[in-house]
Amino acid sequence: MSLFLIRxxxxxxxxxxxxxxxxxxxxxxxxxxxxxxxxxxxxxxxxKKPFYYCFVAELxxxxxxxxxxxxxLYFFSYSTWEGRSIDVQDLYVSLQYRGRGIGSALQKRMAQxxxxxxxxxxxxxxxKQDMSSxxxxxxxxxxxxxxxxxxxxxxxxxxxxxRLVEK
Amino acid sequence: MSLFLIRxxxxxxxxxxxxxxxxxxxxxxxxxxxxxxxxxxxxxxxxKKPFYYCFVAELxxxxxxxxxxxxxLYFFSYSTWEGRSIDVQDLYVSLQYRGRGIGSALQKRMAQxxxxxxxxxxxxxxxKQDMSSxxxxxxxxxxxxxxxxxxxxxxxxxxxxxRLVEK
Numbered sequence: 001m002s003l004f005l006i007r008x009x010x011x012x013x014x015x016x017x018x019x020x021x022x023x024x025x026x027x028x029x030x031x032x033x034x035x036x037x038x039x040x041x042x043x044x045x046x047x048k049k050p051f052y053y054c055f056v057a058e059l060x061x062x063x064x065x066x067x068x069x070x071x072x073l074y075f076f077s078y079s080t081w082e083g084r085s086i087d088v089q090d091l092y093v094s095l096q097y098r099g100r101g102i103g104s105a106l107q108k109r110m111a112q113x114x115x116x117x118x119x120x121x122x123x124x125x126x127x128k129q130d131m132s133s134x135x136x137x138x139x140x141x142x143x144x145x146x147x148x149x150x151x152x153x154x155x156x157x158x159x160x161x162x163r164l165v166e167k
Numbered sequence: 168m169s170l171f172l173i174r175x176x177x178x179x180x181x182x183x184x185x186x187x188x189x190x191x192x193x194x195x196x197x198x199x200x201x202x203x204x205x206x207x208x209x210x211x212x213x214x215k216k217p218f219y220y221c222f223v224a225e226l227x228x229x230x231x232x233x234x235x236x237x238x239x240l241y242f243f244s245y246s247t248w249e250g251r252s253i254d255v256q257d258l259y260v261s262l263q264y265r266g267r268g269i270g271s272a273l274q275k276r277m278a279q280x281x282x283x284x285x286x287x288x289x290x291x292x293x294x295k296q297d298m299s300s301x302x303x304x305x306x307x308x309x310x311x312x313x314x315x316x317x318x319x320x321x322x323x324x325x326x327x328x329x330r331l332v333e334k
Contacts, residue, residue, distance in 0.1 A: 035250070040250055051251050075242075076218050080256065126318070127316070143321065143323075152293060152311050152314065153291075153311075153318050153320060155288050155290045165279050167275065
């Protein structure tokens, strides 16, 4: 019997997801990074229009300290060239539960979700300074589109959005 | 009176949007680039779960050759750090109708849409080889996150998704 279960997140899981987001931020030594709280996660994922989707990894009840120990948060994007894509925002497994295949299972679930939704590919962004992760994913066949094709990510921050509207 | 109108796209507009996508691809000398046809656009944007949203620029009826002459295609993304974002995939105005403020109006509509949906920012990707566009957007206050923070775009293509599922 598998020691864990991957299932779609529910509104009640948001508290645990926020706990894991904070844990991830602390691991990255950016404890003040996440500005998304439980209420925002509930509103953005489980009301009228979902802005994201999520799967959680839950330990089986037989195990002590059972609960949610990992998550993958994603959304869908679209290209007029190729159609639907699945975009993975975060994939995280709590440090003490690594090495059990939970991360791989979440990753596999994303691939299934992409295929079931007719996606042509799975996208994600990563800091190129994060050399060990970049290396890990490249070994899995992941392509760095910035390196190979020259795609950069651009953004306009909130203040500039307001300025644009007022023009 | 304004010479054009910006309005949400309807299912019936997909034929015109495909025409503009093809025109854009021809301008870029990539006529075989777009693999999305009218049927796919209808299905992906106007059935159960929308994979994208779109606004079109329509010339007023008083003008000869009236019709749809521009579009902006977008979707929403999500960050556990900052929450909701609006992501612009394409913003295109037919060559012969440029210089009338249609592109700026579509851009402004995106800023409004982002603000109305509580987004913290507007994202898009661009080929860094496209120097004139990069320069144009930078002058507008757009930040190149690949250049300034080191974010690269990674992807796993369809074959690799299937391989991952079968593992």
